[in-house]
Amino acid sequence: MPEPIFDISDEVRAALAAGAPVVALESTIISHGLPRPDNLRVAREIEQAVRDHGAVPATIGMVEGRLRVGLDDAALTRLATSDDVHKLSIRDLAVATAKGADGATTVAGTGAVAAAAGIAVFATGGLGGVHREANHTFDESADLSTLASTPIVVVCAGVKSILDVGATLERLETLGVGVVGYGTERFAGFFVTDGGHDLDWRLDTPEEVAAAWHAQRRLGVSRAALVVSNPLPEAEQLDRELHDKVLAEGLAIVERDQVTGKDVTPVLLDHFHRATDGASLATNVRVILANAALAARIAVAAASERT
Ligand code: PSU
Numbered sequence: 001m002p003e004p005i006f007d008i009s010d011e012v013r014a015a016l017a018a019g020a021p022v023v024a025l026e027s028t029i030i031s032h033g034l035p036r037p038d039n040l041r042v043a044r045e046i047e048q049a050v051r052d053h054g055a056v057p058a059t060i061g062m063v064e065g066r067l068r069v070g071l072d073d074a075a076l077t078r079l080a081t082s083d084d085v086h087k088l089s090i091r092d093l094a095v096a097t098a099k100g101a102d103g104a105t106t107v108a109g110t111g112a113v114a115a116a117a118g119i120a121v122f123a124t125g126g127l128g129g130v131h132r133e134a135n136h137t138f139d140e141s142a143d144l145s146t147l148a149s150t151p152i153v154v155v156c157a158g159v160k161s162i163l164d165v166g167a168t169l170e171r172l173e174t175l176g177v178g179v180v181g182y183g184t185e186r187f188a189g190f191f192v193t194d195g196g197h198d199l200d201w202r203l204d205t206p207e208e209v210a211a212a213w214h215a216q217r218r219l220g221v222s223r224a225a226l227v228v229s230n231p232l233p234e235a236e237q238l239d240r241e242l243h244d245k246v247l248a249e250g251l252a253i254v255e256r257d258q259v260t261g262k263d264v265t266p267v268l269l270d271h272f273h274r275a276t277d278g279a280s281l282a283t284n285v286r287v288i289l290a291n292a293a294l295a296a297r298i299a300v301a302a303a304s305e306r307t
């Protein structure tokens with residue numbers, strides 16, 4: 001047998017072997033999505049939120065060319081504080097491995113590795129998707145195509161509101177990726193509660209999500225992800241007017257500075273965090289923690305249904 005391409009921590013390995021609940025977590029949020037020094041604190045809080053709800057966290061990232069499933073505190077610190085951390089989408093994993101690089105995995109990178117490691121549930125903030133200028137830039141996140149072929153439950157607050165949300169939902173439909181609203185039929189809007197679109201399906205409990213996931217696995221007709229859209233409560237969302245104003249500024253900056261490719265998302269998020277005096281950061285953190293908690297509850301429900 002070829003050697004596995006990733007190292008699974010002892011704790012995660014033991015949990016998987018026992019059929020205990022595990023939640024995969026991405027690391028690009030930490031390295032590229034949140035400003036320092038909050039990012040390291042938040043990385044630890046996300047893991048704690050998973051533990052508080054009964055599951056084992058498995059943050060995924062790359063240290064010196066080794067993909068790791070379950071990061072210790074030294075690795076987490078390194079990805080949060082080093083200036084030399086690559087943003088790793090799925091296409092970057094092999095080259096970064098060969099180069100011995102440090103890297104943080106995106107939704108695409110994390111989901112693919114997590115599914116290969118046998119993890120059923122993954123929590124993130126907001127998915128990548130179709131960018132607003134995609135009709136001429138072709139900028140569409142590899143998160144979408146990866147979700148089409150990666151069997152995992154992804155808990156998110158919809159897609160980042162910097163994107164073309166309607167177009168992203170259309171692409172998810174085309175790609176055969178299931179999308180369910182958690183406790184609502186409206187698609188979540190990341191920084192804001194309502195992303196402006198209806199969904200076909202609503203599920204109200206972790207047990208219902210687990211049942212839908214097991215049905216998908218048993219039916220055996222799809223290898224796609226199931227996206228669980230978990231909106232922030234209205235009282236916790238970013239002020240809508242502030243959101244719309246800062247977004248318009250951010251998009252103008254991207255255009256003016258001709259930001260392209262994988263830099264677009266970090267530049268827009270960074271503009272949000274600075275222009276809202278930290279309000280978007282606080283919102284982003286609430287989003288991620290809420291998703292980590294729900295993902296853990298789904299993992300617990302999925303693990304107990306299996307036995
Ligand atoms: N969600 C967040 N913050 C982030 C991201 C998502 O709350 O930083 C990251 C994820 O890793 C996602 C990536 O996969 O942004 C999408 O980047 P791109 O648009 O370049 O594919």
Ligand code: MN
Nearest residue numbers: 139140141261
């Ligand atoms: Mn892109």
